[in-house]
Amino acid sequence: MTASKTVAFSRNSTNLFFHILTRCNLKCRHCYINTEQHGKNTLPLSTIIAWLQAFSANSRSTNLIFLGGEPTLHPDLPVAVRHARRLGFASITIDTNGYLFGDILSKVDPVQVNYFSFSLDGATPETNDAIRGPGAFDACLSGIRNANAMGFATSMIYTVSSANIHELALMEPLLAELGVRRFFIQVIGLRGKSADQHSVSGGKEQLQVSRNQWLQTIPPVARQIARHGITVTFPKVYLNAEEKFECAGLVAKNFFIFPNGRVYRCPLCEDFPIHSLVFDNNKLAPAGRLNESDFFKLNIAEGCVMNKLIQPHNLIYCKDGTPEYKIACCLLKEEICV
Numbered sequence: 521m522t523a524s525k526t527v528a529f530s531r532n533s534t535n536l537f538f539h540i541l542t543r544c545n546l547k548c549r550h551c552y553i554n555t556e557q558h559g560k561n562t563l564p565l566s567t568i569i570a571w572l573q574a575f576s577a578n579s580r581s582t583n584l585i586f587l588g589g590e591p592t593l594h595p596d597l598p599v600a601v602r603h604a605r606r607l608g609f610a611s612i613t614i615d616t617n618g619y620l621f622g623d624i625l626s627k628v629d630p631v632q633v634n635y636f637s638f639s640l641d642g643a644t645p646e647t648n649d650a651i652r653g654p655g656a657f658d659a660c661l662s663g664i665r666n667a668n669a670m671g672f673a674t675s676m677i678y679t680v681s682s683a684n685i686h687e688l689a690l691m692e693p694l695l696a697e698l699g700v701r702r703f704f705i706q707v708i709g710l711r712g713k714s715a716d717q718h719s720v721s722g723g724k725e726q727l728q729v730s731r732n733q734w735l736q737t738i739p740p741v742a743r744q745i746a747r748h749g750i751t752v753t754f755p756k757v758y759l760n761a762e763e764k765f766e767c768a769g770l771v772a773k774n775f776f777i778f779p780n781g782r783v784y785r786c787p788l789c790e791d792f793p794i795h796s797l798v799f800d801n802n803k804l805a806p807a808g809r810l811n812e813s814d815f816f817k818l819n820i821a822e823g824c825v826m827n828k829l830i831q832p833h834n835l836i837y838c839k840d841g842t843p844e845y846k847i848a849c850c851l852l853k854e855e856i857c858v
């Protein structure tokens with residue numbers, strides 16, 4: 521039996537998205553890394569350890585995700601993983617573009633790393649490499665095969681845009697063949713390079729898909745893929761009038777840490793200097809006001825405040841001026857598993 525459910529924000533667990541550097545070997549078209557806002561530095565191991573320590577009081581209920589840039593470019597990633605394990609984090613994931621630098625698979629083991637999570641944005645080299653760069657498709661597939669062969673659990677992230685939505689259905693046989701356990705479908709957001717490339721008035725590329733395209737494509741393909749025993753997760757995006765809107769910034773514990781010390785609670789805020797927390801001398805402290813936490817409290821008919829501010833063309837209004845639907849928090853997910 522296939523079960524589909526909206527995953528409520530967990531009040532009891534924390535997710536720590538730790539960008540240990542912003543450097544990367546690729547230049548993906550939709551990369552959300554914005555070095556002006558996130559820094560260009562590679563965190564020294566001592567800083568990584570100090571910042572992990574700052575979140576370690578609730579480590580047993582905290583899921584830690586190492587990200588970049590490309591985190592495997594960090595020479596101290598294996599030591600950081602071992603340290604995080606000693607601190608007792610509930611799970612450790614390494615997000616990667618598949619190049620797996622520094623012979624990482626032989627320097628950590630499946631007891632230390634719960635998941636290697638690979639980013640792929642097309643079911644063919646033509647589509648994926650047009651987005652992520654030449655050779656990225658082959659590197660990713662070979663990284664997944666090598667990780668699986670060494671006993672690691674693997675997951676995959678596919679960021680849906682107008683450039684690759686047509687290949688999402690083709691991911692079904694590929695994922696089944698690769699033996700990936702979890703498949704995360706993301707919606708392209710107007711952050712980082714996507715924001716630069718986007719123009720509602722035309723001229724530049726429109727990367728975001730329409731509501732109809734999203735609703736007609738994503739849930740059915742997700743159900744197809746889940747038939748293979750793969751857990752599929754995708755953002756809810758649209759809420760109808762009866763569905764309750766909640767802002768994760770108020771009710772959940774997600775922290776997005778960047779190498780310049782900024783700590784955000786909301787991914788949609790990451791292009792702006794409105795982080796709510798900051799590492800100051802390795803101590804986590806509240807950032808100056810106004811910041812994102814002031815926006816989270818605003819209660820509007822359209823749902824997510826940040827969506828209305830930075831991507832209002834997602835919204836449609838009825839003749840009486842009320843929104844036709846609400847935009848859910850970008851962190852609210854639908855999960856399908858068998």
Ligand code: SF4
Pocket residue numbers: 544545546547548550551552553588589590617639652
């Ligand atoms: S692999 Fe990730 S960090 Fe690197 S360019 Fe692509 S999206 Fe950005």
Ligand code: SF4
Pocket residue numbers: 766767768769770785786787788789815816823824825826827848849850851
């Ligand atoms: S995406 Fe919107 S609803 Fe979610 S945390 Fe950010 S501001 Fe809140």
